[in-house]
Amino acid sequence: MKYKKDLKKAFVATIPVLAGYLALGFGFGVLLSTEGYGALWALFMSITMFGGSMQYAAVGFLADGISLLSAAVMTLIINARHLFYGISLVDKYRGAGLKKVYMIHALTDETYSLVCNDDAVKDVKNKHFYYFTVSFLDHCYWIAGCTLGAVFGTNVQFNSEGIDFVLTALFLTIFVEQWLSSKDHTSAIIGVVCAAVCTMIFHENMLIPTMIAILVSLVVLRFVRRDKYDG
Amino acid sequence: MDSSTLHSIGLVLVMAVVSYLLRAFPFLVFSGKQTPKFVLYLGKVLPYAIIAMLVVYCVKDISFTAVKNFLPYIISGGLVVLLHVWKRNTLLSIVAGTLSYMALVQFVF
Numbered sequence: 592m593k594y595k596k597d598l599k600k601a602f603v604a605t606i607p608v609l610a611g612y613l614a615l616g617f618g619f620g621v622l623l624s625t626e627g628y629g630a631l632w633a634l635f636m637s638i639t640m641f642g643g644s645m646q647y648a649a650v651g652f653l654a655d656g657i658s659l660l661s662a663a664v665m666t667l668i669i670n671a672r673h674l675f676y677g678i679s680l681v682d683k684y685r686g687a688g689l690k691k692v693y694m695i696h697a698l699t700d701e702t703y704s705l706v707c708n709d710d711a712v713k714d715v716k717n718k719h720f721y722y723f724t725v726s727f728l729d730h731c732y733w734i735a736g737c738t739l740g741a742v743f744g745t746n747v748q749f750n751s752e753g754i755d756f757v758l759t760a761l762f763l764t765i766f767v768e769q770w771l772s773s774k775d776h777t778s779a780i781i782g783v784v785c786a787a788v789c790t791m792i793f794h795e796n797m798l799i800p801t802m803i804a805i806l807v808s809l810v811v812l813r814f815v816r817r818d819k820y821d822g
Numbered sequence: 823m824d825s826s827t828l829h830s831i832g833l834v835l836v837m838a839v840v841s842y843l844l845r846a847f848p849f850l851v852f853s854g855k856q857t858p859k860f861v862l863y864l865g866k867v868l869p870y871a872i873i874a875m876l877v878v879y880c881v882k883d884i885s886f887t888a889v890k891n892f893l894p895y896i897i898s899g900g901l902v903v904l905l906h907v908w909k910r911n912t913l914l915s916i917v918a919g920t921l922s923y924m925a926l927v928q929f930v931f
C-alpha cells in the first residue's frame with residue numbers, strides 16, 4: 592500500500608481517542624438502551640450524527656418525543672461550537688476533494704484536536720489521506736463503543752442509576768482542561784455567569800437566552816478591550 | 823412501523839442534517855476569501871463560554887432540599903476537577919467521576 596506509513600501514524604495518533612470513544616460511546620449506548628432504544632438505534636445515531644454531547648442530549652429528546660423544530664434548534668445550540676472548528680481547517684482541508692465531504696461530517700472535538708496538531712503531519716506523505724484516516728478511525732471507534740454499549744445495556748441486567756453523570760463529567764473535564772491551558776479566563780467566566788443568571792430566570796429553557804447573553808457579552812468585551820484582541 | 827418510531831427516525835435525521843450543516847458552514851462561507859477578524863475572534867473565545875454553559879446546564883437541576891440530592895454531585899464533581907488538575911487524563915477523570923457518582927447514588931445515599 593502506497594501510504595502504509597501514514598496509515599500507521601494516523602492509527603498511533605488516534606489511540607487516546609480509541610480509549611475515550613469506546614468508554615464514552617459505551618456510556619451512550621447503555622443510556623440509550625435504558626430508554627428502550629437498542630443497538631440498531633445506537634448504530635444509526637452514531638453513523639449519522641457522530642457527536643458525543645449531541646447524542647447524549649438526543650437520548651432525552653427521543654424519550655420526550657420533542658418536535659422536529661425543537662430538535663433542529665437544540666442541535667444548532669449544542670453543536671454551535673462546530674461552526675468555529677471549521678474556520679481553522681479551511682486551509683488544511685482545501686483540495687481534499689470528495690474526502691472533504693466525509694471529513695466535515697466526522698469533525699468532532701477530538702478529531703479536531705488531532706488534525707490541528709501540526710507536529711503529527713511533519714513527515715506525512717499525503718496529508719489529506721492522513722486527516723481522512725484519523726477522521727474515519729475515530730468514527731469507527733465511536734460506532735463500536737455506542738453499539739456495544741446498547742447491546743450490553745439491552746442484554747445485561749444492571750443498575751445504571753447515575754450513569755447520566757458521564758455527560759457532566761465530560762463537560763467538567765473539558766472545562767478544567769481549557770481553564771488550565773489558557774491564561775485568559777474572561778470568556779469562561781462570562782459563560783458561567785450568563786448561564787447561572789439565565790437559569791434563575793428561564794429555568795430549563797436557559798440555553799437560547801444564555802447563548803444570546805454570551806454573544807452580546809463577548810461582542811461588548813471585544814469593543815472594550817479592542818487592543819487586546821486585535822493583535 | 824408505528825408513528826412514534828417514525829418520529830424518532832425523523833428526529834435523528836433532523837439532528838444529523840443540522841449537525842452536518844453546522845460543520846460544513848465555515849468551509850462554504852470562507853472557501854475563497856480571507857476569514858474576517860471578527861469571526862476569528864469569536865472562534866477563539868466562544869468555546870470557553872459554551873463549555874461553561876454546558877457545565878451549568880448539567881448541574882442546573884440539582885435540588886438542595888435534601889443532602890442526598892446534592893452531596894453526590896459535589897463529591898463526584900470535585901473528584902473530576904481534582905483528578906483532572908492532578909493527572910490531566912481526560913478518560914481517567916470521566917470514568918472515575920462517573921463510577922464514583924453511580925456508587926454514591928446507588929449504595930451510599
